[in-house]
Amino acid sequence: xxxxxxxxxxxxxSVLSELAYRVNFFVQLFQSLVELGTALLxxxxxxxxxxxxxxxxxxxxxxxxxxxxxxxGMIGLVIQPGMGKLIExxxxxxxxxxxxxxxxxxxxxxxxxxxxxxxxxxxxxxGVLATALVRLGETVGGWEVLSFVVMLLTGAVIIYSFWLILxxxxxxxxxxxxxxxxxxxxxxxxxxxxSLYPGWMRFALTFIIPIAFVTTVPAEALTGRLSAETLLxxxxxxxLLFAISRVLWRIGLxxxxxxxx
Amino acid sequence: xxxxxxxYVQQFKTTFASMVQYRASLVIWMISHVLEPLxxxxxxxxxxxxxGGSVGDYTTREFAAYFIVLMLVNHVxxxxxxxxxxxxxxxxxxxxxxxxxxxxxxxxxxxxxxxxLITLPLMxxxxxxxxxxxxxxxxxxxxxxxxxxxxxxxxxMVRFLLEWTLAQSxxxxxxxxxxxxxxxxLVLFLSGQIAPLTLFPAPxxxxxxxxxxxxxxxxxxxxxxxxxxxxxALTGIGAQVVxxxxxxxxxxxxxxxxxxxxxxxxx
Numbered sequence: 122x123x124x125x126x127x128x129x130x131x132x133x134x135s136v137l138s139e140l141a142y143r144v145n146f147f148v149q150l151f152q153s154l155v156e157l158g159t160a161l162l163x164x165x166x167x168x169x170x171x172x173x174x175x176x177x178x179x180x181x182x183x184x185x186x187x188x189x190x191x192x193x194g195m196i197g198l199v200i201q202p203g204m205g206k207l208i209e210x211x212x213x214x215x216x217x218x219x220x221x222x223x224x225x226x227x228x229x230x231x232x233x234x235x236x237x238x239x240x241x242x243x244x245x246x247x248g249v250l251a252t253a254l255v256r257l258g259e260t261v262g263g264w265e266v267l268s269f270v271v272m273l274l275t276g277a278v279i280i281y282s283f284w285l286i287l288x289x290x291x292x293x294x295x296x297x298x299x300x301x302x303x304x305x306x307x308x309x310x311x312x313x314x315x316s317l318y319p320g321w322m323r324f325a326l327t328f329i330i331p332i333a334f335v336t337t338v339p340a341e342a343l344t345g346r347l348s349a350e351t352l353l354x355x356x357x358x359x360x361l362l363f364a365i366s367r368v369l370w371r372i373g374l375x376x377x378x379x380x381x382x
Numbered sequence: 383x384x385x386x387x388x389x390y391v392q393q394f395k396t397t398f399a400s401m402v403q404y405r406a407s408l409v410i411w412m413i414s415h416v417l418e419p420l421x422x423x424x425x426x427x428x429x430x431x432x433x434g435g436s437v438g439d440y441t442t443r444e445f446a447a448y449f450i451v452l453m454l455v456n457h458v459x460x461x462x463x464x465x466x467x468x469x470x471x472x473x474x475x476x477x478x479x480x481x482x483x484x485x486x487x488x489x490x491x492x493x494x495x496x497x498x499l500i501t502l503p504l505m506x507x508x509x510x511x512x513x514x515x516x517x518x519x520x521x522x523x524x525x526x527x528x529x530x531x532x533x534x535x536x537x538x539m540v541r542f543l544l545e546w547t548l549a550q551s552x553x554x555x556x557x558x559x560x561x562x563x564x565x566x567x568l569v570l571f572l573s574g575q576i577a578p579l580t581l582f583p584a585p586x587x588x589x590x591x592x593x594x595x596x597x598x599x600x601x602x603x604x605x606x607x608x609x610x611x612x613x614x615a616l617t618g619i620g621a622q623v624v625x626x627x628x629x630x631x632x633x634x635x636x637x638x639x640x641x642x643x644x645x646x647x648x649x
Binding site: 148151152155156158159162163166167170171173174175299302303306307309310313317318319322 | 406407409410413414417418421424425426428429432433437438515557559560563564567570571576577581582
């Protein structure tokens with residue numbers, strides 16, 4: 122509960138500081154709309170030539186695009202800004218201030234920066250998802266919705282742990298921003314069903330950069346094509362990655378000497 | 383003229399040194415450049431496979447050829463000047479550039495060409511790897527391969543001039559990201575990066591033929607795939623020359639006005 126309250130505080134501070142730059146809202150809205158428009162137009166072009174893409178119907182891929190935007194929004198909202206700041210503060214030594222605070226430092230670095238306008242992506246994503254669901258109609262039942270919510274949360278944990286693990290590497294190798302950049306460009310591949318890709322890419326997108334679990338799997342859950350094994354596997358992977366990230370974070374902190382010390 | 387040649391040589395050395403230093407950024411740059419065409423290659427191959435082996439006038443193996451060649455053509459004509467310019471103006475480093483006795487576009491051209499020459503071997507290697515994985519069907523006639531040399535040079539020049547000119551919008555507004563994004567979307571659809579332009583409805587093809595984007599990317603690709611007749615190739619070169627002239631005129635006009643605005647802000 123305390124964690125939620127802390128997140129609330131950080132969120133409020135971000136809102137207050139961002140409200141001074143309200144034009145940014147329209148800039149972000151504009152950019153998100155253009156990005157969404159691009160994605161939808163791309164789908165329209167592809168589906169003008171086919172009515173199934175690797176076994177996925179148009180509205181199912183539409184749902185996937187919705188998930189892609191929701192997760193992308195979550196990453197842009199807290200994960201990416203926080204981890205970027207973490208790497209920066211390990212380099213210049215300002216992590217000292219975070220460590221001096223009487224709360225869990227991992228939590229603090231994870232929520233320290235909130236890019237509130239990225240909420241737009243999340244809202245748009247849910248809008249797209251809702252549209253897709255209405256059009257899919259009869260096939261979405263209670264089980265699908267439930268497993269979707271679970272998979273979305275699982276995906277969020279996976280992606281958070283993955284980013285934290287990468288960012289924690291900065292305790293050993295100071296300049297790691299580049300790895301995070303690679304993630305951003307690879308994430309685009311998650312806009313299409315992972316099953317389209319050839320084996321080696323599917324492997325890389327599942328186990329090396331776990332994007333499959335973040336976009337395709339939740340969309341599969343919603344469209345009722347998720348097997349129990351995948352569901353279980355995703356939950357286990359999330360737990361495993363989270364544990365690894367926690368352990369690495371602890372070991373990494375011991376490595377940290379502080380630039381000012 | 384000799385001074386300019388010396389400048390290009392020097393810029394090449396500088397860029398080479400910094401490229402060797404920042405290998406990681408090179409890798410990132412390559413990943414995004416390979417991944418996008420690769421994703422569309424796979425998407426269209428899937429569509430083609432489902433549709434019985436072809437979509438429109440492209441077979442599965444021709445799609446593979448299209449997107450692999452597109453990756454290489456995009457590598458030739460790509461510029462990152464729009465990001466660079468925004469940074470320069472925002473951070474004020476452009477003031478130093480302006481003090482130099484040559485036009486700043488020269489060092490940008492030299493920088494662009496040299497960093498591409500450095501990455502070219504790796505790009506070709508990736509292309510060969512993709513060719514082994516996707517079995518592209520690529521058999522262009524000899525004349526098309528020869529014609530592709532001037533066409534690629536023209537494509538590079540048109541794209542460089544236009545993007546350099548557009549990058550100068552940073553002189554007027556600090557919100558260039560929005561402008562850049564619009565530009566990239568237009569390029570994405572109307573240059574043939576999402577799909578070969580012949581797969582688009584006729585009105586879109588007409589717009590693409592009038593605007594410059596197709597001539598920077600899609601046209602060289604189609605030429606190298608051997609899909610164009612000599613007359614079409616000549617018409618395309620004509621369009622490239624026209625856009626080069628327009629680009630040059632715009633570049634002159636915008637540059638004069640832009641530098642004035644910049645000095646007014648910086649003073």
